[in-house]
Amino acid sequence: MEIVGSRRKSLLPPAGNAAPTIPLYRSAPELEVRLEDFELYAVHRLRVLKGISDALSRGKKPNEMENVVKELLKVHMSHPEASQVMNKDIISHFVLRLVYCREEELRKWFLSMETTLFRYRFLLETSEAQIALMAEFDLPYKTITNAEYENVKDKLNKVARSMNSSADTIYYKVPFEKVPDLVARREVFIMKGYAYVPRNQVLSLLVTHYRSNLSKALVLTNRKWTSMIREQEKDRLTPIVEALSTSYLGPDYSQPKDFGEISLRDIDQIARSSFPLCMRYLFEKLKEDHHLKHGGRMQLGLFLKGVGLKLDDALAFWKSEFSKKVGAERFDKEYAYGIRHNYGKEGKRTDYTPYSCQKIISSTPGVGDHHGCPYRHLREENLRAALNNMGVANRALEDVMDKVRNKHYQLACTLTFEAVHGASCDQGINHPNQYYSDSKTILESRNNSKGT
Amino acid sequence: MAREEAEDTREDMVIDGVEEGHKPNYEVPDGFNSDYLMIYYGKFFPYAEMHKWMSYGNDGKHPGCDQSYFGRREFSFTLENDIYVRFQSFNDVADLENAIKKKCPFKIDIGPVYSVDPAKRNAYAQSGGNVFRPVERELVFDIDISDYDDVRFCCKGADVCSECWPLMTVAIKIIDTALREDFGFNHILWVYSGRRGVHCWVCDGKARRLDDGQRAAIVNYLHVHKGNEHSIKKVTLVGQTFHPFIGRSAEVVKEFFEEKFVSSQNLFSDEDRYEKILEMIPDESITSELRGKWQDKKRSRDDINVVRWGQLKHLLQSGKQKMLGVRRCVEEIMFTFTYPRLDLEVSKHMNHLLKAPFCIHPKTGRVCVPIDPKHCEDFDPSSAPTLSRLLEELNMGALGNGGEEVLENTSLGKSLRYFRSSFLHPLLKSCKEDIENAYAAKVQQSSNSLSW
Numbered sequence: 001m002e003i004v005g006s007r008r009k010s011l012l013p014p015a016g017n018a019a020p021t022i023p024l025y026r027s028a029p030e031l032e033v034r035l036e037d038f039e040l041y042a043v044h045r046l047r048v049l050k051g052i053s054d055a056l057s058r059g060k061k062p063n064e065m066e067n068v069v070k071e072l073l074k075v076h077m078s079h080p081e082a083s084q085v086m087n088k089d090i091i092s093h094f095v096l097r098l099v100y101c102r103e104e105e106l107r108k109w110f111l112s113m114e115t116t117l118f119r120y121r122f123l124l125e126t127s128e129a130q131i132a133l134m135a136e137f138d139l140p141y142k143t144i145t146n147a148e149y150e151n152v153k154d155k156l157n158k159v160a161r162s163m164n165s166s167a168d169t170i171y172y173k174v175p176f177e178k179v180p181d182l183v184a185r186r187e188v189f190i191m192k193g194y195a196y197v198p199r200n201q202v203l204s205l206l207v208t209h210y211r212s213n214l215s216k217a218l219v220l221t222n223r224k225w226t227s228m229i230r231e232q233e234k235d236r237l238t239p240i241v242e243a244l245s246t247s248y249l250g251p252d253y254s255q256p257k258d259f260g261e262i263s264l265r266d267i268d269q270i271a272r273s274s275f276p277l278c279m280r281y282l283f284e285k286l287k288e289d290h291h292l293k294h295g296g297r298m299q300l301g302l303f304l305k306g307v308g309l310k311l312d313d314a315l316a317f318w319k320s321e322f323s324k325k326v327g328a329e330r331f332d333k334e335y336a337y338g339i340r341h342n343y344g345k346e347g348k349r350t351d352y353t354p355y356s357c358q359k360i361i362s363s364t365p366g367v368g369d370h371h372g373c374p375y376r377h378l379r380e381e382n383l384r385a386a387l388n389n390m391g392v393a394n395r396a397l398e399d400v401m402d403k404v405r406n407k408h409y410q411l412a413c414t415l416t417f418e419a420v421h422g423a424s425c426d427q428g429i430n431h432p433n434q435y436y437s438d439s440k441t442i443l444e445s446r447n448n449s450k451g452t
Numbered sequence: 453m454a455r456e457e458a459e460d461t462r463e464d465m466v467i468d469g470v471e472e473g474h475k476p477n478y479e480v481p482d483g484f485n486s487d488y489l490m491i492y493y494g495k496f497f498p499y500a501e502m503h504k505w506m507s508y509g510n511d512g513k514h515p516g517c518d519q520s521y522f523g524r525r526e527f528s529f530t531l532e533n534d535i536y537v538r539f540q541s542f543n544d545v546a547d548l549e550n551a552i553k554k555k556c557p558f559k560i561d562i563g564p565v566y567s568v569d570p571a572k573r574n575a576y577a578q579s580g581g582n583v584f585r586p587v588e589r590e591l592v593f594d595i596d597i598s599d600y601d602d603v604r605f606c607c608k609g610a611d612v613c614s615e616c617w618p619l620m621t622v623a624i625k626i627i628d629t630a631l632r633e634d635f636g637f638n639h640i641l642w643v644y645s646g647r648r649g650v651h652c653w654v655c656d657g658k659a660r661r662l663d664d665g666q667r668a669a670i671v672n673y674l675h676v677h678k679g680n681e682h683s684i685k686k687v688t689l690v691g692q693t694f695h696p697f698i699g700r701s702a703e704v705v706k707e708f709f710e711e712k713f714v715s716s717q718n719l720f721s722d723e724d725r726y727e728k729i730l731e732m733i734p735d736e737s738i739t740s741e742l743r744g745k746w747q748d749k750k751r752s753r754d755d756i757n758v759v760r761w762g763q764l765k766h767l768l769q770s771g772k773q774k775m776l777g778v779r780r781c782v783e784e785i786m787f788t789f790t791y792p793r794l795d796l797e798v799s800k801h802m803n804h805l806l807k808a809p810f811c812i813h814p815k816t817g818r819v820c821v822p823i824d825p826k827h828c829e830d831f832d833p834s835s836a837p838t839l840s841r842l843l844e845e846l847n848m849g850a851l852g853n854g855g856e857e858v859l860e861n862t863s864l865g866k867s868l869r870y871f872r873s874s875f876l877h878p879l880l881k882s883c884k885e886d887i888e889n890a891y892a893a894k895v896q897q898s899s900n901s902l903s904w
Contacts (some may be wrong), residue, residue: 155696161700162691176635180669186695193636206867394467 020119021129024126024136024210025217027091033091037432039240042099044076045068045092049113050075055426056116057408069120098237099244101222107247115211115389122203130203132356137206140276142197143170150172156196159189168198173204179204246358262308264317270307274439276359276413276432277374279303281386285370288327295363295371297335297356306433311343318382356431357410375400375409392419480843484796484817486556488839493553496842496864498810498871503545503814505655505876506562509883512636516891518710526563526570529555530807537561538805539570558814561805565660586802588661591637591654591670594798594806595623597646603789604751605717605725610646610815612833615716620650621828622708623792628825630674634697639879641871642823644836646813650823651806654881657886664801671799673697677791685732687787689780701791702783708760709786719789720746720760729764732788733781738767793826809871812839821867825876 051072056064058100077092079085093114100110119327138204149156149171160167178193182188182204189196197205207228230238262270271283282300286292297318301391304314322331340346357373365372374383383404387397396419403412421442429435480488501520504511510521527548528538542548552560564586568576571583576583598618600610604616624642628775631637631654638656662670663774676698679687694702711717726746740765752759768782798804817839823831845862859865 019627158696161693163682164691177669180666184672186673186697189696190634191636192633222888320867366757431819 016436018395020381021125022133023090023093024133025090025214029087029090031087031091033330035236037088037091038095038237039244041092042244043086044088045096046115047076048072049096049110052113052116053139054107054411057406057411058428065116066120068118068121070124075119079120080092095241096244097218097221098241099227101218101225102245107218107222111211111215114214115207118210119203119207122206134202134206137209138170139205139209141174141205144171145171152191152196154190155189156198159187160198163187168200169198172197172199174203174205178208180208250288264313267309267317270440272438273443276429276435277339277386277390277416278372279432279436280390281374281378282370286321290321290323290373293369294338295365295369297338297362298342299360301339301370302352302354303436305343305352307436311345313338314343356430357413360432361409373409373413375404375412376407380404387416387437390416390420392416478844478847480840482817482849483811484814486558488817488843489556489558489812491843491846492812494837494860495787495846496862497552498868499545499549499552501868501876502808502810503548504880507741507757508655508657508660509887514884514887514891516887516894518567520567523563523569524567524635526805527808528561528563529557530559530561531555531557531700540572540585541569541571546801558697560808560811562808563805564802566785574780585630589802590612591659591667592806593627593652593660593790593798594649594795595620595651596649596782596795598644599793601796603717605722610648614832615794615835617833618708618712618829619790621831622704622790624650624652624825624828625704625824626792627674627794629688629700633700634673635670639875639882640825641698641809641875642828643820643827644818644823644833645807645817646811646820646836647816648833651809651820651878653806657883662802667802668800671796674792674794675796676701676787685784687784687791689783689787689886692776702787705790706783706788709790710758714757714761715792720757724786726760729785732766732785735776735778736777737796738778741767762801819864819867821864822871822875825872837867 023362047410048069052065052069055068060068063180067360069241077089079088092445096110122133125133129294144152156171157167174197176183176190176193179188179195179201179333182201183195188198188201211330216248233241251419271280275283279300281294283294286300295422299302301314304317315336318335319328319331322335337346342352344352360371361373361376364374365377374386380401384397384401387393387400392400396415400415402418403409403415414425414437415439417425417429417435421439423442425438429438455815506525507522510517510519512519522543523543525541527540527542528537529540529552530535530536540551542551565572565586565588567587570584573584597604597607597612597616598609598620600616604619605650606615607613628640628642629654629734631640637654637656637659640651641655642746643651643653646649647677649676676689678688691700692700718725719729729741733739745763746760765782769779800807807820809820812818812821818833818836819838819842821836842864849861861867
């Protein structure tokens with residue numbers, strides 16, 4: 001794959017003949033890619049993979065997953081030129097290989113999501129396309145002979161009928177560990193270590209092979225990356241690759257548009273109704289202690305900026321709290337500057353963006369700090385108490401705690417949102433300001449419908 | 453017989469400090485303590501056999517042997533004051549023997565074979581990546597009779613008697629058959645856990661090299677009894693027919709349930725107990741009919757449990773019953789009571805530690821001896837050798853020729869002979885073949901690559 005500067009037009013070969021089918025990514029294609037497409041395509045594919053990850057953690061069933069994947073592909077992986085769709089698919093996959101080959105945890109995640117993506121794309125294909133794909137895999141397994149078939153025929157039928165389906169006519173004899181999901185669900189007949197896989201169940205086999213091929217490829221890619229590519233590309237591709245695995249992919253909320261301003265009078269009330277737990281917790285600690293340490297000031301302060309608090313109001317807000325502890329003069333001397341800095345009015349005048357969930361979760365609050373993600377950083381009793389204060393109890397509370405135990409902090413926050421608002425939040429929470437704006441949307445629409 | 457021998461030799465020997473006519477006391481009070489253990493580890497624990505087993509043929513006698521293999525196996529010791537030390541490893545049998553004799557562990561666990569010597573794992577932590585990881589581990593199962601407390605009424609918790617122990621026998625039969633017939637494994641060791649359960653070690657090379665996902669698949673295949681104390685229905689058997697594994701297991705389950713368990717546990721003579729069973733039937737008209745029949749406390753000649761079970765079956769399986777869910781209840785009830793209950797986590801993870809065979813159980817003093825699955829109905833946990841009995845036998849035999857012959861004549865002798873002939877020798881023979889074949893293949897391959 002050759003990456004070219006943006007001046008040159010890409011010279012991609014025309015798309016292949018047949019109907020769209022799933023590429024197997026066996027080797028990097030002979031394509032030229034524009035630099036901006038390098039990153040853009042990868043980001044789009046990453047949205048698909050993260051969408052899959054979210055859906056899986058939320059316990060979506062297989063038939064629901066088919067639709068999820070179909071939608072994700074439609075939204076993110078299309079291209080204005082139909083002939084470029086396949087190229088985008090292939091290029092984005094190979095770019096993400098670079099991104100995700102670099103560490104064991106990244107490899108595991110990528111492998112898992114790409115394999116799931118493959119599985120559901122296969123299921124969405126027509127049966128002719130499926131048979132063609134199967135042939136491409138070139139599996140080393142034999143079909144059973146007539147004599148073998150006669151021997152096990154009634155057992156094969158039993159298995160089929162136990163699944164309320166009909167027996168097939170062609171069976172492959174395969175070591176049982178190649179079709180672990182069929183074995184796990186008792187959907188295949190096994191004897192002396194071999195599974196007798198009917199042709200209509202061959203997906204399990206393909207998935208195992210797809211996964212194993214990709215796993216090996218990732219290890220090789222990692223070697224090439226560390227030994228050669230990373231250094232070679234340190235001014236061009238490497239920074240892009242390194243940023244991609246930790247990127248937050250949604251809007252940045254640095255310019256609040258939707259709800260205009262919020263005034264100081266309203267803050268207490270909106271904190272109760274629409275702040276996510278992390279910000280509510282900081283807000284309440286601020287009210288309690290009349291102080292927050294630096295991490296907390298940054299996290300809450302930038303959030304409030306994103307929510308629509310103007311600089312003057314922000315200064316007034318922080319001053320009113322801090323002066324109760326340190327006095328007005330000390331506030332003006334020591335803390336006001338920092339707040340103006342956040343709004344881009346001091347120093348290098350960067351307009352800082354409010355922190356995303358990813359950033360907040362990965363922060364490391366110390367003693368005396370109250371920032372970070374409460375689902376991750378609070379002890380269980382304290383978290384339960386905080387959630388109770390928000391009105392989350394009983395079943396909903398247990399569901400949230402369950403997500404916390406499994407380290408799905410954003411999902412825990414999503415469930416909290418759903419419990420507090422009595423409405424579902426399908427895309428999940430990725431940013432505290434998103435929680436806020438989703439909350440306002442719901443509450444406004446309820447006010448409006450009440451008024452009419 | 454042992455006593456007679458002792459008396460014979462007494463006539464020939466003069467025992468210091470013992471007066472004429474005074475019979476030496478060979479009795480050793482029941483118990484478990486480090487003094488007894490030291491003698492056990494000094495005279496009884498089969499170091500050579502354990503080392504041969506854990507070496508899997510890598511005894512250095514063939515060029516294909518891996519000299520590092522035994523040294524990469526993790527052992528863990530639980531010492532006297534509940535001090536637990538992990539990541540113990542040993543270079544050879546002498547190392548193993550010295551460590552055990554010196555530390556006198558109250559419990560010895562066996563973990564996986566790692567990629568490098570576990571004692572040196574920290575040296576590899578710096579290089580990042582996944583350098584220290586398990587590479588081989590037997591497929592293991594742990595079945596504990598206290599998991600059946602909701603269905604056994606003769607005992608609870610740590611107790612076991614001849615009425616409920618057969619639940620373990622059923623578990624052994626079902627799982628052992630599946631492992632051999634369905635999964636094709638051959639080298640399987642079943643061990644009494646020393647108090648209230650059984651362990652299973654599947655030692656085929658293929659089993660040892662299974663990854664966590666494949667182990668999970670096997671466990672799920674065997675997992676039929678699901679749910680916890682909150683679910684009413686723990687077994688759901690769907691499909692028009694049974695998967696052959698279920699069908700085969702159903703026969704074992706049925707035989708035990710109908711011929712022994714229903715009576716030994718008085719499942720139908722006690723109202724609370726039969727109410728629990730009636731709860732599992734989804735048809736109100738049937739349950740009320742049965743309840744009505746059973747209010748009548750009339751005594752019959754035959755076992756009331758058998759009679760009532762017969763009535764229940766008759767109603768559920770009569771031709772009038774169209775709904776499969778109702779007909780299936782009969783099997784579901786039997787499975788609920790007697791189908792094996794596995795500890796899934798033990799089997800799913802390669803790094804799970806499991807107690808070594810031939811350890812002594814601290815609470816009972818019993819030796820964890822092997823159980824022959826072909827004759828598992830004959831195993832009686834109360835006849836398993838105890839630490840104190842072995843010491844008594846040692847006392848009695850101590851007046852004869854010491855050494856191996858003494859060991860063979862103790863109650864441990866039979867277990868050791870079984871271990872060697874039925875498990876260890878066939879296993880080692882197979883391992884040697886594997887090593888030779890692998891070596892030959894490698895030699896062939898390198899000679900191929902040399903030829904241009």
